[in-house]
Amino acid sequence: MPDPSLHFDSAPTGTVTERLPFDILIDIIESLPKKDQFSLCYVSQGWSEVCLFVINRVVLLRSVREAKAFLLGVQTKPGRAVAIRSFAIAEYLYPRIESIKILLEDVIKLMIPHLQHLSVPSDLLGAFTLHHGTFPNLISYNCNPYTYSEPHPDVTFIGFLKRHPDLTNLCVRALGNASTSPTLLRVHLPNLQWFDGDAKFLPALTTQQLREARLTWSWGDDFEQPIVALRSMASPGMPFASINNGINYERERRYLVEALATHLPNLKTLHMRAAINVGWLEEDTLEYFTTQLPRFKRLRYFAIEDMLSYRSAFRSEHQIMHPVVVNWARVCPTLEACCIHQFCFKKNGGEWVFCTRKEFHDLTGGALWNKFK
Amino acid sequence: MVLLVTSDNEQFQTEKDIVERSVLIKNMLEDVGESDQPIPLPNVSSSVLKKVTQPSTGPTEIDVRGRYLSTASTTVESPSRPPILEQSQDETRKRTTDISEWDQKFITVDQEMLFEIILAANYLDIKSLLCRRWLQDGSQHDQGARPPEEIRKLFNIVNDFTPEEEAQIKKENEWAEDR
Structure with missing residues (x-):
């Protein structure tokens, strides 16, 4: 209406x-x-x-020229801003948007009363909006990239989030590798259900009903603190956690899995994703998961991926992975489907059979490769 | 069968599964349960309700793409439901630009009635509003949109754009077109 x-x-x-x-x-x-x-x-x-x-209900601007024309149109006829419910600028545009930054800030101000979904980095919102703006209907905010300042997360950004307690979806991803440091700043987002972003940001949040967490780790991150924070956010168990490991040292991966098994043993879906090409998993890595999977008492879907997991899967290779999955299912009987890179398997009448990545994705409720909502 | 009573006090016996396409009537029926009590429709006149609920001499089937398959001759033995009740919203979205004779008569003959039907469909909460097909139907533009000049003619609309204004709108819409 x-x-x-x-x-x-x-x-x-x-x-x-x-x-x-x-x-x-x-x-x-x-x-x-x-x-x-x-x-x-x-x-x-x-x-x-x-x-x-x-x-204009859902606006996604993908070139500076288009953006300028659209924004000028709204600025000339401010009544048009009333229609905009979702506003996003393509991420690749951010570095080139300086020439229309002031125009953008002006138009964002016009959208404040009605906007529900916003996908613009905090430093492009404009000083006024960032410090004082309250979007009364905002439920989803994608701040990617987030520019960290010290101490981070900074007071201004936390202040912005505090003014938006109705947020259900939040993405906070840093530009590059921001250094980690403990923070005393906290924001309570009681309705938050979906978090995507830097694991180190997680301790700054409190909530009780998080359903999905997609965490990205950087070199030097503390593994324990974000996972402990995650435990307090999901009750009784986190339905879905996706771990984007930007480091991919075997040792760090093991720390992560152990922290998850210790603090979130009731995970329903676990998605371990490396940001680089891992290649064929080593025997001892597979064996490591065999020892850790029994610690997850309700795990139904388990995926290990790297950045090349979309590579073609050959049936002969599938057959090599099949005994691994069967073994995992033996030690973790709640498992219903598994994905190891491009090889996917599902339980079918007690047998483990091959399935496509699409089937695997659907089995997880479509959660696995979802982008920010 | 369900008994409907219009604003001018006419009564209509109508098949339940037809009238239940109206969310308003469906909810009313759920509230009263199994009952012979008539359902009052104070915002719908008999002439409009006839258009909305009575079998027409129109098409009978819709193919997978939502197009009407049959012709008027087949409907004599098997009267169809009017399209206003025939399609779900999704089906309506998928429709191609084919037009049935029944629709053409319906749309082009009586704009006043069309107006009344839109209001009635809104009141009855029928998602497959016939009016949603104004621009798709009655057009032979299979792939593209109905051109603005045709729409102006159909609805007697005056073009109050200057060429510069029109160009400006095009420029402002560039971000969204062709997506």
């Missing part, structure tokens, strides 16, 4: 259309194919405004 305060500079004209309430018109336009929506934009001034209300 449109906002009751919605005002269009000119109403759509036409024998039937001029008499229809805006909410019905918008309902109609929403259900039209995109091409027809754009066609309607060029029918008349009034139709244009109503159609833009629909088209």
Whole structure:
């Protein structure tokens, strides 16, 4: 439903259309194919405004030229900002956005009352918005990259999050390898269900119903503290944890697994993902998981991946991995499906059979390779 | 069968599975349970309800892409439901631009009635609003959109854009077009 305060500079004209309430018109336009929506934009001034209300609901800007034209349009007709529920700028655009930074900050201010999803780094929000802005309807914030200052997370950013206690989804990812340091800053986000980002940021958050955590680790990170923080956030058990290991030293990976097994033994889905090409898993690595998996009492889906896990899987190689998975299922009987790089297996009538990565993804409830929502 | 009573006090006996496409009526039926009590529809006139619920001499089947398959001649023995009740929202989205004779008559003959039907469909909470097909149907533009000038003609809309304004809108929409 449109906002009751919605005002269009000119109403759509036409024998039937001029008499229809805006909410019905918008309902109609929403259900039209995109091409027809754009066609309607060029029918008349009034139709244009109503159609833009629909088209501008979800905005993703992908080039500086497009961004500038769009932002200028909103700045000229501020009423258009009312429509925008989701606003994102493509990440690759951030380094090139300096020329329209002030324009962007101005338009973000206009969006404050209605925005629900925001995907713009904090340092592009503008000083006013970052220090004082409160988006009353914001439920999802993607701050990637987050520019760490010392001490981090900084007071300003935490202050921004504190003003948004309704957030359910949060992404905080640092630019490069920010050094770690303990923080005394905390923010309580009671509704947070989805966290994606730096593991070292996790201790700054408190919540009780986190369902998914996608943690990225950097060299020198403390493994224990974020996992302990994670334990306090998910009750009774964390349904899903994805571990993006940017280090991939065998020793660190083992620390992580041990910390998880100790503090989150009730995980339903565990996704270990290395940010580099690991290659074929060594015998002792596979054996290590065989010893650790029994510690996860409710584990149903287990995946180990590296950055090349989309490589083709040959049936002969599948057959090599099959006994490994069967062995894991023996020691961890709750397991229902496994993914080792490109090789996926699922339990089918007591037998372990090959399956596609898509099937594996679906079995996990579509959680595995989801991007930030 | 369900008994519906319109704003002008006419009564309609209608098949339950047809009227249950209306969320409003479905909820009412759930509230009253098994009952012979008539369902009052104070915001819908009999002429409009006829359009919404009565079998038409229109198409009978929809193929997997949502197009009507049959012709009017096949509907004599097997009267169809009006399209307003026939399709789910998803099906409506998938529809191609084919138009049935029934639709064409429905859409182009009586704009006043069309207006009433839209309001009724909104009141009855029928997701597959016929009006959603205004722009897709009645058009032979199989792949593309109906051009703005056709829409203007259909709905008697005056183009109040200057060429510069139109170009400006195009520029502002560039981020979203062709996606």
